[in-house]
Amino acid sequence: MGGLFDAQENMRALAVTTTNTRELKKIPKLCHELAGAVRADRDVRVMVMGIPNVGKSTLINGLAGRKIAKTGNEPAVTKRQQKVRIDGRVALTDTPGVLWPKIEDQASAYRLAATGAIRDTAIEYTDVAIVTSAELAKRYPDALTARYKLKELPPYTAPDIPHDIDADGPKKPDFLAIAGFDGNAILQDIAARRGRPTPWRRGWICIAAPKCCFTSCAMASWAD
Ligand SMILES: Nc1nc2c(ncn2[C@@H]2O[C@H](COP(=O)(O)OP(=O)(O)OP(=O)(O)O)[C@@H](O)[C@H]2O)c(=O)[nH]1
Ligand SMILES: [Mg+2]
Incomplete structure (x- = not known):
């Protein structure tokens, strides 16, 4: 970076x-x-x-x-x-x-939410967990495996970006199952670590490739 x-x-x-x-x-x-x-x-x-x-x-x-x-x-x-x-x-x-006054690109919105830049009330946090899990699995498989003490990650499968996930409800659990780990663990991390520094969020994992949205x-x- x-x-x-x-x-x-x-x-x-x-x-x-x-x-x-x-x-x-x-x-x-x-x-x-x-x-x-x-x-x-x-x-x-x-x-x-x-x-x-x-x-x-x-x-x-x-x-x-x-x-x-x-x-x-x-x-x-x-x-x-x-x-x-x-x-x-x-x-x-x-x-x-x-x-930005309006974040047009859904992927950027979810990355921003994953860093805590967007209020919990403004975005569906289960969706944030799904997208973030998938992105971490793709970009940082080793770090993710270590952080959640996983034996291995299954092959990467792109999640459906959740702007249409509400219409296609079953895709949520599908993705979490495909990914082979519980995206809710990430949500729980967010909740448990509120008020304290969050090492995975702004730490050893950089969720944002700068060209994506975060320059x-x-x-x-x-x-x-
Ligand atoms: N892991 C980690 N956490 C940090 C670091 N710096 C700050 N934090 C945490 O990030 C959170 C936000 O810190 P703030 O300094 O309030 O952030 P800010 O950018 O001023 O936020 P706003 O004023 O709301 O825009 C706090 O919980 C800090 O403890 C860092 O270098 N590493
Ligand atoms: Mg501040």
């Missing part, structure tokens, strides 16, 4: 985990490098932007070394902009999460 961003002009990608303060310390220096010459008595002004619930405020707290911004494992925790100065002549602005996600979110 770093390569994709790094290939763009005036852009640098840095994979960090918000709890790893040693990695975070690289960020002010990188900001100065990107900003170029700034008067010695001025800060570099930085906006932290990205999709909801992706770790922007946690990143700011980590950079500031204290809890300034409110955080939480749900979208729209940050309601307004908040500015904070940190060491190294950097002024950070936290911002509310942003999404605007906060760079800090896919690292650990």
Whole structure:
């Protein structure tokens, strides 16, 4: 993922985990490098932007070394902009999460939901589990097998994207059976881990191939 961003002009990608303060310390220096010459008595002004619930405020707290911004494992925790100065002549602005006004592409919508960027009430979470299970099985079979202590995964079968799944109800259990594991385990993970960092969601598995839909996600979110 770093390569994709790094290939763009005036852009640098840095994979960090918000709890790893040693990695975070690289960020002010990188900001100065990107900003170029700034008067010695001025800060570099930085906006932290990205999709909801992706770790922007946690990143700011980590950079500031204290809890300034409110955080939480749900979208729209940050309601307004908040500015904070940190060491190294950097002024950070936290911002509310942003999404496209309308997400036309169903696959993108389900990926966003899987990361927690979309409220539980706005999308059918069983469908999210189905699509996410299938995508993980396809892209990260080893990680999935390890996480859920599975002996093996059956051959990949594309799920029916659930925009028509309600019309064709039986496809849900079919897919879960074909996949050979219980997609509800993923749902239970989401429920059990609410309020805590969710390692599979924003961690050792990156659900989003950047070209799919997420090029605007906060760079800090896919690292650990
Ligand atoms: N696994 C993991 N979880 C993280 C990381 N950074 C933040 N989180 C968790 O992600 C959740 C969301 O964090 P926030 O900082 O509130 O996210 P945000 O992007 O500010 O969210 P909004 O303000 O709602 O847009 C919290 O439960 C954090 O503990 C990380 O590096 N790894
Ligand atoms: Mg926030």
